[in-house]
Amino acid sequence: MYIDGDDMGNVLVSLDDDDEAFLRRLAQERYHSKKGSISSVVSDALDEMKKKGKKERAIANLIRTMEKGYKLGFRGYKKRSEIYD
Numbered sequence: 001m002y003i004d005g006d007d008m009g010n011v012l013v014s015l016d017d018d019d020e021a022f023l024r025r026l027a028q029e030r031y032h033s034k035k036g037s038i039s040s041v042v043s044d045a046l047d048e049m050k051k052k053g054k055k056e057r058a059i060a061n062l063i064r065t066m067e068k069g070y071k072l073g074f075r076g077y078k079k080r081s082e083i084y085d
Contacts, residue, residue, distance in 0.1 A: 031037035
């Protein structure tokens with residue numbers, strides 16, 4: 001999100017009419033058409049995408065770890081008598 005004093009870059013984006021209208025409506029609903037509201041909507045969307053990406057990477061990493069297996073130091077016993085004296 002834009003905060004006064006932050007350095008910002010400019011990006012020119014071409015949208016079809018329906019997408020532009022949707023973006024402007026969203027900016028109106030969320031930020032009441034204040035200055036920078038379209039930038040804020042885009043920034044919010046990017047932040048959500050970053051969060052989703054982190055979550056998806058964490059899940060993929062967990063799945064890889066589970067598929068590889070994780071040794072807990074457990075020795076398998078064939079008979080119950082091997083456990084107890």
